[in-house]
Amino acid sequence: MEASDSVALTKSRTARIKRWDSPVAGYIAISPWLLGFLVLTLYPMVQSLYYSFTDFSLLEAPNWIGLRNYEKISTDATFYQSVKVTFIYVLCSVPLRLVAALLIAVLLAKNVKGMSAYRTMIYFPSLIGGSIAVSILWKNIFGKDGYINYLLSHLGIEGTGYVTNPDTALGTLILLVVWQFGSAMVIFLAGLKQIPNDLYEASSVDGAGKVTQFFKITLPMLSPTIYFNTVMGIIGAFQMFTPAMIITHGGPMNSTYVYALYLYDRAFSQLQMGYASGLAWVMLLIIAASTSIIFVTSKYWVFYESEGGRKR
Template sequence: MAKTETDITSPKLPSPDAERKKMERKKALKESLTGYAIISPWLIGFFFLILGPIVASFYLSFTDYDLLSSPNWIGFDNYINILTNDPRFRQSLTVTLIFVFVSTPLKLIFALALAMLFNTGRKGTGFFTTIYYIPSIIGGSVAIAVVWRIIFGRNGAINDILTTLGLEGMNWIGNPDTALTVLILLVVWQFGSPMIIFLAGLRQIPTELYEAASVDGANKLQTFFKITIPMLTPVIFFNLIMQTIGGFMIFTQAYLITQGGPMDSTLFYALYLYETAFEYLRMGYASAMAWILLLIIAAITLLLFKSSSRWVFYESEGGR
């Protein structure tokens, strides 16, 4: 049968399914664009303030760069010099490791002890929890660092107390044997943040476990080590990771209180990195130091994760 002129010239209309799919694609595209528009400030900040500097520092770590002239490519010379020919690097790393491995356990012990005390549900515990959390908010500020330097100075409150007790005071900050201890005490004093996390973890432990232990005749010490600690190990692990990473990045306290002295006894890694970059203008060298620090933190974090399978108990997995 021959086609009519109308059949030849009339356009083929799209099917209802094709039209519906086209509308759905337009709607999905519009929603995607709206979503990207909403998060665009974060994306801009991520690429220009985080990812960009990371890539730039990685490149600069292989160069000789002083901020005033163009970077000069020198390969692995910065890394080789840091690891083989820089005694201050070894000193800063040693001081930082001592600080981390002493302050972190002490902070977690104090935080857990206070969390146990505030978990009793007695009247007023919320107020005291807030009071003890305040040092974590203001502890890293310039004002607190200055106050701490005054308290532990030769004419500070600590020496006044010792004199009242008939003991001889000393220059706590100016003595290489005690300067690091002063900074450790300052950081341990800021135990509020892990304390709040411990308190939240304690309140998630089922009370039925304590009731069963009481029926079996377990005392408080046995209950603590057999119930509280095992059930709290995921929270302990989280706090341990966060406080360890934070310990490696300590800077403000040492910069304001001791300036790395005396005799580099408080020369933390971050402080030495800052001096190298902005006082000596060795930006390439400092960038290499930053990447070495990243690798050190990553290695220690990996070791902690590997060890967690032996001591961290996850109730949902029946323990590990």
């Protein structure tokens, strides 16, 4: 090959590389995600915001009414009841789920024969936990004639219908989400693997026990992971819908009438899509405010190794 041909080939390759290094190539690479975001996320959000200022029933064209939907929300007693129930659910389910996930993750972090099988079995409920079938099964387990009362009857104890009792119905939903701790557990496992073993060895030399190591080493080193799981847990808990819909449908006496279920009823049972859109944006503000509180307070309890162990 002549020198001129080699130079021309090199220039051609360089030109192709430069073309793929341009911003256009990057946009082409992310175009499937970008298209999905614009069509399936951004456009519905903008449309929902517009509908929240209209009287829209799905059967007729939207009619602009300004802030009237938000004024009605501010005086809606059922809205405040759903917010109350949802906050109770979030404040109870998120910490319990985190504690369960962390404790199980600590146990599964040990190097024991067959541990991979144990991890798989424990994670499996989280794969099916949000399904309608599991919600129906949960309803049968905690019903008046369910498996729990069947077992209690052999002990001479007469149980109640836990999903039909206003005092225990919400507790059964909380127990269901706590049982689905698998995703948080996997993230905790990854975080535990990143903690240097030298810290535990050095503390053992100084006479620290397992409990002291857990509170002085494990928890501080896991604080970024706890922070992440907390935020994700709060966002997910505020949007809880399927169990409340299938197991109790908000009853009894609205004791499990969570926010997402109220929004659904307004939109598809009462065909008040404009009002439901307003509820959706109020939910967004509530979630944003709740996660912002966690973000602001994180500087007091989240530690980062890259910053020399200091609080963020």
